[in-house]
Amino acid sequence: MQPRRLTAAALATLVLTGTAALAHPALAEPHTPATTAERAAAQPVPFTQAAAHLATDGSYTLSWSSPAAHVQVTAHTKPxxxxxxxxxxxxAGTGTLTxxxxxxxxxxxxxxxxxxxxxxxxxxxERSLGIASAKNFRDAGGYRTSDGRWVKYGIVYRSNKLSGLTAAEQQRVVDQGITHDIDLRNYFERKDEPDKVPAGVTYxxxxxxxxxxxxxxxxxxxMTLAQAIAAGLFSGSSDLGQSIGYPFMVNFVGADHAFKDLLTAVNSNTGATVYHCSAGKDRTGWGTAVLLTLLGVPRATVEADFLASNDYTGNPDAVELSWLRAAFAEVDHIYGSFDAYLHKGLGLDDAxxxxxxNRLLTP
Structure with missing residues (x-):
């Protein structure tokens, strides 16, 4: 599929009506387990539900569901x-622990x-890192895939802008083993509010x-612009700019390069990775939806993670489901399938x- 060039007049129309909204918002070597712990880790995870919640008083509530008779719980400082x-x-195999x-x-x-x-x-x-200056800084792990595997915690994080990190918050980022920071923002956003990148973290x-x-x-x-406006009006979108912006994250060739760079960086980085935009909900939201879908996480779970930005940002209207669905609809319209989008749009290979x-999922 060959990208189509835009005429100057059409570009002006797009910038005035749509692009501004968009601007603001190697396979692992085989390994034979040697220790008891490694052998246990190499077995399929039997849990169908598992979560940890940190309460405001500092207590944790752990819950899980599995066919096991008993579950032993151990606290660690490393993922x-x-x-x-x-x-x-x-x-019990299905139980809770406080x-x-x-x-x-x-x-x-x-x-x-x-x-x-x-x-x-x-x-x-607990998914949130509790960073006051970056409230939407959270782990992208902890989701179950359609084939019963789990996305591991402690490898990939999503966030809003990192320009306000205090020294203590920067240390908290380093303590998570994060060694790579990927900024999805435009030039002016980066210039006005540059990331405070901790020492040892590649930007x-x-x-x-x-x-x-x-x-x-x-x-x-x-055509995409007209269809996005119509779809936004039909869905009752509270922000037509966002209704326009999401399909263009799929249609715009420049966005392909950005999301390919994001995924290849996550794959090649040996430490943990954080990626972000300004609010951590739109460009970051689509990037996370792409990553989780690639990993096999069901659409309903992907949508729930997307909507969670409303809770983490404290703004119940931060995102609307129709925006995310508009991006997925654009994938289907242009490519016919999500797999084709990964290969033909983002240019990812099977390896x-x-x-x-292999890296992000349990066995």
Whole structure:
């Protein structure tokens, strides 16, 4: 499919009505497990539900569902549970466990290893990092795929702008093992509010509206514009600019390069990665939807993660489901399938896609 160039007149129309809204808003080597812990980790995870919630008083509530008879719970400071850990007790195969406030140090992030009496263990954590200056900074892990696997915690994070990080918050970022920061914002956003990147963290720009690759689209831009406006009016969208912006994140060739750069960076980085835009809900929201869908997370779960920005930002109108669905509809319209979008739109090869799944998913 050849991108279509936009005439100057059409570009002017697009910029005035749509683009402004968009601007603001190697496979792992085989490994034979050697230790008991490694053998357990290599087994399929039997949990069908697992979560950790940190209350305002500092207590944790852990819950899970599995066919096991008993589940042992251990607290760790590392997402791979490679540290000695602190035993917390056990409960039924489908059960809950409360960790009282003060039982664990409050100045670090805790991961909870759920070890069933049959099958592999799974590690859960409170999704939010509790960073006051970046309220939408959260883990993209913790979701179950359609084939029963789980997205691991502690590898990929999504956030809003990182320009206000305090020294303590920067240290909290470093403590999560984050070594790569991917900025999806445009030039003016980056210039006005540059990221405060902690020492040791590599900074990368993946500008979703960059013109570095020209101004071209997979489908006629004016047609996409008209269809987006009509769909936004039909859905009752509270922000037609966003109704326009989301389809263009699929149709605009420059956005393809940005989201490809995001996914390939997540795949190649040996540490954890954070990516963000300004509010952490639109460009970051679509990037996360693409990543989770690539991993096999069901659409309903992807949509729930997208809508969670309304809670994390404290703004119940931060995002609307119709916007995300408009982007997925554009994928279907242009490519016919999400898999075709990954390969033909973003230019990902099978090796990269499989490598992402190998790295981010449980067995």
């Amino acid at each position: 791979d549970a490679s540290d000695p850990g602190t035993p917390l007790g056990s409960a 960790v009282p406030a003060g039982a664990l140090a409050a100045d670090r992030r805790w991961y909870f290893e759920l070890t069933p009496d049959t099958g592999g263990a799974y590690v859960v954590a 990368q720009v993946a500008d979703v509206v960059s013109l570095a690759h020209g101004v071209s689209f997979h489908d006629p831009a004016l 990269t896609i499989q490598s992402l799944r």
